[in-house]
Amino acid sequence: MKLISRRRFLGAAGAIAGGMLTGRGVFAAQEAEGRIMTVLGPIDPKDLGLTLTHEHCVVDFLGAEKATAPRHNGDEAFQIILPHLKALRGRGCRSFVECTPKYIGRDVRLLRRLAQASGLQILTNTGYYGAAGNKFMPKHAYSESADELAARWFAEWRDGIEGTGIRPGFIKLGVEKGKLSDLHTKLLRAAARVHLKSGLAIAIHSGDGEAALDEIRVLGEERVAPSGLIWVHAQNDPGPIQIEAAKRGAWVSLDGFSEKNRGRYAKFLGSLREAKLLHRVLLSHDHFWSVEGEGERGGLKLHSGGAETAFVAVFQHLLPDLRASAFSEEEIRQLTVTNPAEAFTVRVRKL
Ligand SMILES: [Zn+2]
Numbered sequence: 492m493k494l495i496s497r498r499r500f501l502g503a504a505g506a507i508a509g510g511m512l513t514g515r516g517v518f519a520a521q522e523a524e525g526r527i528m529t530v531l532g533p534i535d536p537k538d539l540g541l542t543l544t545h546e547h548c549v550v551d552f553l554g555a556e557k558a559t560a561p562r563h564n565g566d567e568a569f570q571i572i573l574p575h576l577k578a579l580r581g582r583g584c585r586s587f588v589e590c591t592p593k594y595i596g597r598d599v600r601l602l603r604r605l606a607q608a609s610g611l612q613i614l615t616n617t618g619y620y621g622a623a624g625n626k627f628m629p630k631h632a633y634s635e636s637a638d639e640l641a642a643r644w645f646a647e648w649r650d651g652i653e654g655t656g657i658r659p660g661f662i663k664l665g666v667e668k669g670k671l672s673d674l675h676t677k678l679l680r681a682a683a684r685v686h687l688k689s690g691l692a693i694a695i696h697s698g699d700g701e702a703a704l705d706e707i708r709v710l711g712e713e714r715v716a717p718s719g720l721i722w723v724h725a726q727n728d729p730g731p732i733q734i735e736a737a738k739r740g741a742w743v744s745l746d747g748f749s750e751k752n753r754g755r756y757a758k759f760l761g762s763l764r765e766a767k768l769l770h771r772v773l774l775s776h777d778h779f780w781s782v783e784g785e786g787e788r789g790g791l792k793l794h795s796g797g798a799e800t801a802f803v804a805v806f807q808h809l810l811p812d813l814r815a816s817a818f819s820e821e822e823i824r825q826l827t828v829t830n831p832a833e834a835f836t837v838r839v840r841k842l
């Protein structure tokens with residue numbers, strides 16, 4: 492007889508009690524813990540490797556409810572984006588966290604094709620983006636409760652996204668500056684509840700540091716530890732709140748690196764290093780291709796910067812800058828390999 496561990500057995504019993512005995516759903520609930528979920532399935536965190544933790548392939552800024560199907564042509568997007576991902580592999584990058592939520596252009600089938608063809612390990616997400624005046628929030632997000640929203644997002648984790656079997660590797664939200672509105676507080680409560688059942692990290696596009704601290708507060712009320720939170724776009728904060736959030740255990744995502752803001756990054760990373768907080772920091776570019784135009788079908792256009800520069804600046808400027816300012820190879824590895832693996836490992840972070 493094959494032995495199963497007590498934990499494994501209890502997990503299965505819990506899954507049955509929770510009504511989630513749906514074949515692969517049981518797999519997700521039990522086998523994903525301690526691993527990282529990519530669009531091609533779970534991997535061991537030690538295989539994540541050098542990772543860009545906040546990037547995009549296609550985004551569509553048309554607005555939720557306006558387009559019934561992806562407006563971009565999947566083949567065209569594939570042809571345009573693939574060479575850039577292959578080039579990333581050539582630079583030693585192994586993993587790529589794709590942060591486009593549903594209703595703003597998420598296309599998991601495209602991501603799967605790109606992962607297969609490029610050899611990059613790609614993560615996708617579940618959750619809703621409430622920033623930009625709620626333009627990308629579906630109607631039901633206003634009327635449903637936090638638990639109802641959580642049930643929708645958890646279903647993507649349990650069953651896969653849109654019938655593809657592709658699972659999210661994290662939860663992605665977006666909120667405005669300042670204290671959270673009631674609507675956005677509800678999004679956080681929903682995310683927290685999904686986190687406690689799944690162990691998926693919660694990455695939040697945050698208007699400013701005040702929003703980030705309020706996120707820590709709401710997650711705390713839901714018993715989720717700050718280490719479950721990735722503060723997306725922390726580079727927009729002047730600095731002090733980055734230190735505070737990192738001290739409290741949140742991930743500070745400096746994800747808008749470009750040649751132009753090298754000085755700003757040097758200052759932030761210097762301060763975080765001095766405060767011995769490099770173990771809470773993530774780095775990326777936040778590049779994307781947007782679908783242009785209002786019609787049912789748009790053409791793809793590369794975001795400002797031009798095709799030559801997509802996903803390059805971290806390798807061309809940031810890593811050399813760090814070496815020039817006497818960051819050790821161990822510190823650079825921490826920022827680009829160790830931290831991403833820790834941040835995106837599927838694990839419940841409970842207070
Ligand atoms: Zn982004």
